[in-house]
Amino acid sequence: METDNQTKVSEFLLMGLSEELELQSFLFGLFLFMYLLTVLGNLLIILAISSDSHLHNPMYFFLSNLSFVDICFITTTVPKMLVNIQTQRKDISYIGCLTQVYFFMVFAGLDNLLLTVMAYDRFVAICHPLHYTVIMNPRFCGLLVLMAWVIIFWASLLHILLMMHLNFCIATEIPHFFCELAQMIKVACSDTFIINIIMYVMTALLVMCPLTGILFSYSQIVSSLMKMSSAGGKYKAFSTCGSHLSVVSLFYGTGLGVYLSSAVTHSSQRSSIASVMYTVVTPMLNPFIYSLRNKDVKGALGRLFSKAASCL
Numbered sequence: 001m002e003t004d005n006q007t008k009v010s011e012f013l014l015m016g017l018s019e020e021l022e023l024q025s026f027l028f029g030l031f032l033f034m035y036l037l038t039v040l041g042n043l044l045i046i047l048a049i050s051s052d053s054h055l056h057n058p059m060y061f062f063l064s065n066l067s068f069v070d071i072c073f074i075t076t077t078v079p080k081m082l083v084n085i086q087t088q089r090k091d092i093s094y095i096g097c098l099t100q101v102y103f104f105m106v107f108a109g110l111d112n113l114l115l116t117v118m119a120y121d122r123f124v125a126i127c128h129p130l131h132y133t134v135i136m137n138p139r140f141c142g143l144l145v146l147m148a149w150v151i152i153f154w155a156s157l158l159h160i161l162l163m164m165h166l167n168f169c170i171a172t173e174i175p176h177f178f179c180e181l182a183q184m185i186k187v188a189c190s191d192t193f194i195i196n197i198i199m200y201v202m203t204a205l206l207v208m209c210p211l212t213g214i215l216f217s218y219s220q221i222v223s224s225l226m227k228m229s230s231a232g233g234k235y236k237a238f239s240t241c242g243s244h245l246s247v248v249s250l251f252y253g254t255g256l257g258v259y260l261s262s263a264v265t266h267s268s269q270r271s272s273i274a275s276v277m278y279t280v281v282t283p284m285l286n287p288f289i290y291s292l293r294n295k296d297v298k299g300a301l302g303r304l305f306s307k308a309a310s311c312l
Helices: 021-051 058-087 094-127 129-135 138-163 181-186 193-227 231-264 268-293 295-311
Strands: 011-014 091-093 172-174
Touching (some): 011 058, 021 058, 021 295, 094 193
16 A cells, blocks of 8 residues: 555545435434433433532532533534434544544543442442541542543543554545544554554553442442341432442443444444444433432422423
8 A cells, every 4th residue: 555545544434324325314313313312311410410409419410420421422423423414425534533532532431430430429328328428528529520531531642642643544434433443443554553452451441440449339338238237228228329330231231242242243334333322322321210210310300390380
């Protein structure tokens, strides 16, 4: 391959989920519906928490941050896909692709770290209830969120700086509906050994360490619950973890499903369809999980709707 064909690349071609013309209208309507539902659902969670003084505590502070990140997460990928379907174009600029990779990694990583912080919050609340307000004070909660942003900001920036040294061929096709790091590395025309090693190491650190923290927190929670004599106390304590456990299972379950599908099948289209689960479906379901399984959130949403109705 000539050097000119590698260094003058200015755009990539996103192949999308399907090239069948008869499916494009269906895909556009489906993803537009899921995108609007995700944004609306998470905005309602944020508004309910910010407007209700009963929810001004660490658990719901972290939940409002998670909802904000979920809105940003799905906005990183779906709008560009909708534009490409509507205009019947597949191109995305080189800078646009790198930007999409960066913000996708940032918000996916923040989801991961915030779920870990929320697990730690439940651990302190159940295992150290008398010291909860002292440990989980507003300053410490803000510091935890800030640390999550700083860690993932620099980790994602490192990947982008390394990717900028890769060469890509003109008219490079990306078999996906958005620019994903692993797919970008696969289609590069230059040696990717170093960036692959760094990617695997960073993935191990940023996925396994938080997951280990979540598992440790819940092992301590279960241990504390086993020591409780009251069945009602056990249920009340663990019920506050139900929504978080559901979201954690959905997030890691869909992520693992995408990894296994890409490892087992060589079909790029199947891998792309599987990735819809954690890029679109997970952010869409999170607000429903928290609102349907949490009496406080349901109550806050009810009061929010009542205020809105009275203003009309």
